[in-house]
Amino acid sequence: MTMPWQRTAAGANLLGPDGSLGVTIFEEMTTLAARHGAINLGQGFPDEDGPAAISRIARDAIAAGDNQYAPGKGILDLRRAVAEHQERFYGLTPDPETEIIISTGATEAIAAAILSLTGPGDEVLTFEPFYDAYGAMIGLSGATHTTAALLAPDFMPDLGTLEHSFSERTRMVIVNNPHNPTGAVFPPEVLREVVRLATKYDALILTDEVYEHLTFGVAHTPVATMPGAAERTLTISSAGKTFSFTGWKIGWLSGPAELVAAARTVKQFLSYSSGTPFQTAIAHALRMEDAFFTDAAATLQRKRDILADGLRAAGMEVYTPQGTYFINADTSPLGFTDSLALARRLPELVGVAAIPVPVFCHAEGAERTKSLLRFAFCKKVELLERAAGQLATLKEHL
Numbered sequence: 001m002t003m004p005w006q007r008t009a010a011g012a013n014l015l016g017p018d019g020s021l022g023v024t025i026f027e028e029m030t031t032l033a034a035r036h037g038a039i040n041l042g043q044g045f046p047d048e049d050g051p052a053a054i055s056r057i058a059r060d061a062i063a064a065g066d067n068q069y070a071p072g073k074g075i076l077d078l079r080r081a082v083a084e085h086q087e088r089f090y091g092l093t094p095d096p097e098t099e100i101i102i103s104t105g106a107t108e109a110i111a112a113a114i115l116s117l118t119g120p121g122d123e124v125l126t127f128e129p130f131y132d133a134y135g136a137m138i139g140l141s142g143a144t145h146t147t148a149a150l151l152a153p154d155f156m157p158d159l160g161t162l163e164h165s166f167s168e169r170t171r172m173v174i175v176n177n178p179h180n181p182t183g184a185v186f187p188p189e190v191l192r193e194v195v196r197l198a199t200k201y202d203a204l205i206l207t208d209e210v211y212e213h214l215t216f217g218v219a220h221t222p223v224a225t226m227p228g229a230a231e232r233t234l235t236i237s238s239a240g241k242t243f244s245f246t247g248w249k250i251g252w253l254s255g256p257a258e259l260v261a262a263a264r265t266v267k268q269f270l271s272y273s274s275g276t277p278f279q280t281a282i283a284h285a286l287r288m289e290d291a292f293f294t295d296a297a298a299t300l301q302r303k304r305d306i307l308a309d310g311l312r313a314a315g316m317e318v319y320t321p322q323g324t325y326f327i328n329a330d331t332s333p334l335g336f337t338d339s340l341a342l343a344r345r346l347p348e349l350v351g352v353a354a355i356p357v358p359v360f361c362h363a364e365g366a367e368r369t370k371s372l373l374r375f376a377f378c379k380k381v382e383l384l385e386r387a388a389g390q391l392a393t394l395k396e397h398l
């Protein structure tokens with residue numbers, strides 16, 4: 001029997017190489033990395049904690065007895081802090097009472113939005129490659145997952161043909177900007193076209209901006225700031241990436257009150273409410289001075305450059321990302337046309353683990369990206385330098 005989550009390529013990735021259920025490619029690579037003592041650049045989480053002062057606030061909140069259910073929509077102080085953040089950085093002014101909810105990471109906000117607003121008969125459009133949770137959630141909602149290609153080297157959609165991906169059935173278009181896995185940052189002209197088409201086809205826009213502060217020399221433009229977008233756009237972000245607290249799973253969703261209310265109704269039955277003491281701490285994190293946000297991006301940019309040099313030395317073609325934690329590298333100059341097979345050998349060959357980009361695609365996109373690997377650079381400098389040195393020896397090991 002085909003289960004709902006198996007309706008998409010992303011869901012099918014949950015079938016391990018031995019056919020076992022529940023083994024993702026991420027887990028498989030982690031196991032391989034451990035077996036070979038390899039540096040794991042497959043996983044997209046930092047190996048250093050966020051600010052100590054913020055952890056202390058969470059510990060103090062626990063000690064002070066802040067340990068029972070938070071209100072379903074999140075504690076008021078955090079909803080206010082999200083509103084202040086949106087105004088400080090983007091000039092947006094969501095109402096903390098009706099236009100913001102706190103979620104258990106961005107993941108739950110994605111689930112709640114897709115499950116509450118789409119269903120059988122609808123099409124949900126994502127760019128491809130796509131973050132795997134979108135495919136799985138669209139599968140669970142019963143909607144049809146359609147895609148529009150992002151093409152190397154800059155991983156932008158072709159604005160001349162983007163309209164071909166829309167139809168009268170398109171209920172929602174999901175934007176992920178900055179984009180995982182490619183590291184692309186969409187400029188305003190791309191967002192303007194997405195908004196124009198969403199308006200023409202009367203589709204909602206769900207925008208996942210968890211890497212909003214992690215851009216390198218380019219500005220992040222939230223979709224909701226584009227003319228005509230706000231009334232149909234739900235914006236998602238999360239504390240995980242910006243503050244290096246991925247394990248706290250505190251995210252948020254904002255947009256028009258009726259869309260937020262729909263997502264909140266589903267969230268009620270997913271987690272009901274999200275980690276109370278972490279909410280208190282993240283309210284403080286969001287109010288940190290601007291320097292924190294710019295320093296975090298500058299540090300990450302230096303790490304990106306260390307890894308990029310190692311991948312170039314290995315003989316790969318590097319697509320330098322403008323944002324996120326991730327670099328895509330093309331292994332075809334080395335003669336590879338199957339990045340999944342190479343990813344399975346890389347830990348043993350050079351002691352580095354990566355993720356094959358085709359796992360973020362349906363069949364056609366997988367063919368287009370079959371020689372690409374995704375490497376994470378949200379790791380300590382010493383580790384990245386070591387990984388870069390090991391990657392540079394790849395040709396000797398082939």
Ligand SMILES: Cc1ncc(COP(=O)(O)O)c(C=O)c1O
Nearest residue numbers: 044105106107131180238240251
């Ligand atoms: C694009 C994107 N969205 C959402 C998430 C999940 O965020 P969270 O940990 O806040 O649920 C990730 C994590 O890798 C991501 O890359």
